[in-house]
Amino acid sequence: xxxxxxxxxxxxxxxxxxxxxxxxxxxxxxxxxxxxxxxxxxxxxxxxxxxxxxxxxxxxxxxxxxxxxxxxxxxxxxxxxxxxxxxxxxxxxxxxxxxxxxxxxxxxxxxxxxxxxxxxxxxxxxxxxxxxxxxxxxxxxxxxxxxxxxxxxxxxxxxxxxxxxxxxxxxxxxxxxxxxxxxxxxxxxxxxxxxxxxxxxxxxxxxxxxxxxxxxxxxxxxxxxxxxxxxxxxxxxxxxxxxxxxxxxxxxxxxxxxxxxxxxxxxxxxxxxxxxxxxxxxxxxxxxxx
Numbered sequence: 001x002x003x004x005x006x007x008x009x010x011x012x013x014x015x016x017x018x019x020x021x022x023x024x025x026x027x028x029x030x031x032x033x034x035x036x037x038x039x040x041x042x043x044x045x046x047x048x049x050x051x052x053x054x055x056x057x058x059x060x061x062x063x064x065x066x067x068x069x070x071x072x073x074x075x076x077x078x079x080x081x082x083x084x085x086x087x088x089x090x091x092x093x094x095x096x097x098x099x100x101x102x103x104x105x106x107x108x109x110x111x112x113x114x115x116x117x118x119x120x121x122x123x124x125x126x127x128x129x130x131x132x133x134x135x136x137x138x139x140x141x142x143x144x145x146x147x148x149x150x151x152x153x154x155x156x157x158x159x160x161x162x163x164x165x166x167x168x169x170x171x172x173x174x175x176x177x178x179x180x181x182x183x184x185x186x187x188x189x190x191x192x193x194x195x196x197x198x199x200x201x202x203x204x205x206x207x208x209x210x211x212x213x214x215x216x217x218x219x220x221x222x223x224x225x226x227x228x229x230x231x232x233x234x235x236x237x238x239x240x241x242x243x244x245x246x247x248x249x250x251x252x253x254x255x256x257x258x259x260x261x262x263x264x265x266x267x268x269x270x271x272x273x274x275x276x277x278x279x280x281x282x283x284x285x286x287x288x289x290x
Contacts, residue, residue, distance in 0.1 A: 002088030003290040006127045006283045007147060008036075009084075009135025012154030013070065013195045016161050017208065021154055022131045024272040028280055029129075037125040039083065041132010042098035044076045045069060049113025068187030070133060070194050077134060077142045084147035087121070087128045094118045101173075127283060136198035145201040150279055153202035160210050160224065162217040181218060204275065207232040208265060229265030232256070233275070249274055 012018040029036050047055065052074070056066045067074045083093040097116045099108050110116050136145040136153070145151060156164065162184060169175040199205055208231050210224040235241050238259040246261055247253050250271050253263040263271045
């Protein structure tokens with residue numbers, strides 16, 4: 001952890017909705033004039049798309065368990081830990097990008113499914129912002145969570161998470177429903193061992209809970225929209241959180257536990273703005289004083 005060079009990590013599994021939280025942070029950074037160095041979690045995958053498919057094809061032919069992007073074998077977790085530590089110490093480090101599609105390929109100058117070259121993070125950034133699968137991971141070998149100043153977990157209930165992944169991967173990335181289901185099944189052990197435990201370490205968790213039937217996510221024709229969900233917001237340490245203020249500002253919100261507030265899904269954006277903006281202020285104020 002660092003006062004001069006803070007690190008923020010948004011963590012959640014594929015299809016969980018971390019991009020929604022990321023957009024809120026981007027709006028806050030722009031509004032408050034914060035120059036954040038953005039790091040994408042996919043850039044710390046160990047294998048590019050072609051190599052990942054090749055390895056898993058070989059494993060399947062040999063009757064071996066497939067690799068998943070959730071597990072340590074498929075990711076550069078030590079390098080991620082080193083980046084968080086180095087940035088916290090001196091505000092420097094190296095990052096790259098994973099190219100998801102043709103649109104990104106034009107912008108990044110690398111083919112889809114590949115990585116751009118590693119480049120140094122520019123001097124003078126205010127903080128590091130990470131969004132991906134492993135922003136709060138803690139195993140016997142690495143402790144990424146130790147070097148994060150603010151960790152946000154994005155945790156929809158599992159069936160909703162699967163619905164969101166199925167719709168994204170079939171509609172936007174061209175995968176068949178059967179292929180997505182196979183991926184979900186193959187990575188479940190890594191999900192249990194490396195994704196879920198992170199939410200013990202995150203400072204705030206946003207968990208979206210639908211209020212419509214999601215009992216069979218594999219036949220759902222639509223993703224439940226914001227008005228069809230509630231969001232459970234859990235603070236690991238509620239000390240200093242002005243719950244009466246939040247309840248007064250967020251219509252139809254209520255507290256379910258001493259450290260938990262529940263808000264309507266269509267008021268998640270304002271809730272995140274109210275909760276996260278003061279945290280950014282605090283990090284920047286401490287940075288200036290240091």
